[in-house]
Structures are given as C-alpha cells and as structure tokens.
Amino acid sequence: MKQIARECGVAISTVSRALNGSTSIRPEVREQIVATAQRLGYRPNNAARALRSRSSRTVGVVLPDMLNTFYAKCTAILQDQFEAQGYGIRLAVTGNSVDREREALARLESERIDGLVIVPTARRWQDHIRGVPAVQMNRHTKSARADIVQSDEAYGARELISHLLNLGHRRIAVLIGDKNFSTTQDRMLGVRDAYDSSDAFAGPTRVLFGTHSRSWGAQAFDDLWTAGERPTAIFAAGSEIALGVLHRTREMGVSIPEDISLVCFGDPEWFLVSDPPLTTFEQPVREVGMIAAQLLLGRMGADEAADASHVRVSGRVIVRESTTAPPE
Structure with a gap:
C-alpha cells in the first residue's frame, strides 16, 4: 500500500479507502489507485484485516476425508452458501485422526475463523477451539454444545435391513464403521429396530466393525x-466398504445377487452404473x-446465544438389482 501511495502521490489512508470501495474519493483518483494496485499485483493481507476487525470472513470446514462422496458434495454446497454471504472456507481433512483434528482446530482458531462446520473424530473436540460458533455435520458428540444436522442414519439402516428381511433373508452380515462414531451407533439402532419390528429372530448373523475403506471392505x-x-x-455402511466387497466378489467369482445380495449407504454415481446397480x-x-x-x-449473526438444535433429515431407499430373494 505504501508503494501504491508513492506511485499515485497520495496518502496511505487514501489508498486504503479507495481499495475498500469508499465513495469519498474523487473518481479519477480512485481509478488511478485501483489500476496501480492491479498492475503491482496487490492482494489484501487477510491476516492483518482479521487482527484489526476480529473477523476473517472465513469459515473452517473439518472433514474426515474427501474420498467419501457425501462429504465432497457437502463441501461444494457449503462453499456455495458461504461465498454467497461473503465468506471463504478453509478446509481441513483429519483422516479420522484425533491428533490431526486437534492440530487443524488450533490452526483454524489462530486464523480467527468466524465459524466452523465439523464432522468430529474426538469426543471433546470443542476443547481445542473456544468461542467459535460451530455446527456438527452428520457425526456428533454429546460433549459438544453445538448445533447438529445429519441424515437420519437410523431410518436408513432400518429400511435397508427391512428390505432384506422382507425378501426372506435371515443370514445378514453387517459391515459397519468405528463403533465410537455416532453414525455407527445410529445405524446399529436402525438395524435393531428392523429386527424388532419383524418376525425374524434376534438379529444379524454377524456384525463387523472396521473402517470406511475399500481394503477393509474386501477383508471383511x-x-x-x-x-x-x-x-x-x-x-x-459406506460406499468404500461396498467397493471393497464388489472387488472381492468379482475376483472370487461370487455373483450378486444370485449368490449374495448387497445393500449400501450413500449413493455415489457409480452405484447406478455398477453391475448390478446397487440398492x-x-x-x-x-x-x-x-x-x-x-x-x-x-450463529454468526443474531442467533449466537440460542439453544443448540438437532436436525435429522430423511433420505430414501432406492431398490435396484443388487438384491433378490436368498438362494435355496
């Protein structure tokens, strides 16, 4: 800004007002300053602005991974919504590591973010970022005082298991994520509800807890x-798990659904074009x-002190060719 002021023969305060859109400067002076700034490649120092204003106009988004199409699509939607209101986003990916989550939150706090959307890994994540309005997305922890918005995981699991039970399946295996995550707990609640409301016996044949990865799906x-x-x-319970299962069935010559039926959570585009398309x-x-x-x-506006809310949004089951009655 000093360099721009020298070249234009004006005060630094005049440069500042011109670059911030002030109308109190003569139009020809403002045009000269803006043109000089563009020629010199001027970029505002957002860190300095945040120190002065106590606002960075930035929202942190903390996710476990970007391979999961649910989180990738959510990120695109969040970016559109926040940018429309004048906020940029800073993305951090934790890989479900508590240490990486803690480091990401400390870094975002130091950058004076105005708000946070988080898919939490640690139970006490809020201890690492204080005074920042936050929303927990899909996963949540009971220890955090923050809004929650999620798809209705219990409903989805109940409907998928009920679909299999109605087809006559009784030997059903459940391949699911980390038992400490709220999404896993909600889905297991839905599995139990499906059995409780049917005439089937006590529950699934086997429940395997693991990671949402292709390699674990294949091993399971x-x-x-x-x-x-x-x-x-x-x-x-996830598209990467399903991909691992499909990979192994192809290698082993196991036919879906003739030998075994398969239902999944989420709906990336490849579900529709896989052979067979997946329920x-x-x-x-x-x-x-x-x-x-x-x-x-x-929360970043007038509702900062309002009580935390918990919103569950229903999805829908799509029945395709990966399920049929059990083999004789």
Missing part, C-alpha cells in the same frame, strides 16, 4: 466367505449441507 468379505455359514446378504439409502446431501450453512450463518 473374505472373513465372511470363509466362515462356516455364509451370509445370504450384506449391509455395507442403497440415498442420503439427503444437499439438504444437510444447506441446513448446516444456514444454522452456522445464524
């Missing part, structure tokens, strides 16, 4: 297929992202 299928009594259907619970990605942004914008 190996464990199931080499066991004494093979399942007739699999509930895969799934389509999560309401757009609605979750939109509501998360609206809740946080409200």
Whole structure:
C-alpha cells in the first residue's frame, strides 16, 4: 500500500479507502489507485484485516476425508452458501485422526475463523477451539454444545435391513464403521429396530466393525466367505466398504445377487452404473449441507446465544438389482 501511495502521490489512508470501495474519493483518483494496485499485483493481507476487525470472513470446514462422496458434495454446497454471504472456507481433512483434528482446530482458531462446520473424530473436540460458533455435520458428540444436522442414519439402516428381511433373508452380515462414531451407533439402532419390528429372530448373523475403506471392505468379505455359514446378504455402511466387497466378489467369482445380495449407504454415481446397480439409502446431501450453512450463518449473526438444535433429515431407499430373494 505504501508503494501504491508513492506511485499515485497520495496518502496511505487514501489508498486504503479507495481499495475498500469508499465513495469519498474523487473518481479519477480512485481509478488511478485501483489500476496501480492491479498492475503491482496487490492482494489484501487477510491476516492483518482479521487482527484489526476480529473477523476473517472465513469459515473452517473439518472433514474426515474427501474420498467419501457425501462429504465432497457437502463441501461444494457449503462453499456455495458461504461465498454467497461473503465468506471463504478453509478446509481441513483429519483422516479420522484425533491428533490431526486437534492440530487443524488450533490452526483454524489462530486464523480467527468466524465459524466452523465439523464432522468430529474426538469426543471433546470443542476443547481445542473456544468461542467459535460451530455446527456438527452428520457425526456428533454429546460433549459438544453445538448445533447438529445429519441424515437420519437410523431410518436408513432400518429400511435397508427391512428390505432384506422382507425378501426372506435371515443370514445378514453387517459391515459397519468405528463403533465410537455416532453414525455407527445410529445405524446399529436402525438395524435393531428392523429386527424388532419383524418376525425374524434376534438379529444379524454377524456384525463387523472396521473402517470406511475399500481394503477393509474386501477383508471383511473374505472373513465372511470363509466362515462356516455364509451370509445370504450384506449391509455395507459406506460406499468404500461396498467397493471393497464388489472387488472381492468379482475376483472370487461370487455373483450378486444370485449368490449374495448387497445393500449400501450413500449413493455415489457409480452405484447406478455398477453391475448390478446397487440398492442403497440415498442420503439427503444437499439438504444437510444447506441446513448446516444456514444454522452456522445464524450463529454468526443474531442467533449466537440460542439453544443448540438437532436436525435429522430423511433420505430414501432406492431398490435396484443388487438384491433378490436368498438362494435355496
């Protein structure tokens, strides 16, 4: 700014007002300053602005990974919503690591973000970023005092398991994520509800807890297929798990759905074009992202002191060719 002031023969305060859109400067002077700034490649120092104004006009978005299409799509929706209100986003990916989450939150706090959307890994994540309005998206922890918006995971799991039970399946294996995450707990609640409301016996044949990864999905299928009594259907709680299962069935010559039925959570585009197309619970990605942004914008505005809310958004089951009655 000093260099611009020298070249234009004006005070630094005049440069500042011109670059901030002030109308109190003669138009020809403002045009000269703006043109000089563009020629010199001027960029505002957002860190300095944040120190002066106590606002960076930035929102932090903390996610476990970007391979999951649910989180990738939510991020695009959040960016659109926040940019429309004049906020940029700073993205951090934790890989479900508590240490990486803590470091990301400390860094975002030091950058004076105005708000936070987080898919939490640690139970006490809020200890690492104080005084920042926050919304928990899809996952949540009971220890945090923050708004929650999520797809109705219990409903989705209940409907998928009920679909399999109605087809006649009784040997159903559940491949699901980390048992400490709220999404896993909600989905297991839905699995139990499906059995409780049916005339089937106590519950699924096997429940395997693991990671939302292709490699774990493949390993879990190996464990199931080499066991004494093979399942007739699999509930895969994520698209990466389902991809691992599909990879192993192809390698082993196992046919879906003739040998085993498969239902999944989420609905990336490849579900529709896989062979066969997969029966799934389509999560309401757009609605979750939109509501998360609206809740946080409200918190950063006049609603900062309002009671925390918990919003569940229903998705829908899409029945495709990956499920049929169990083999004889």
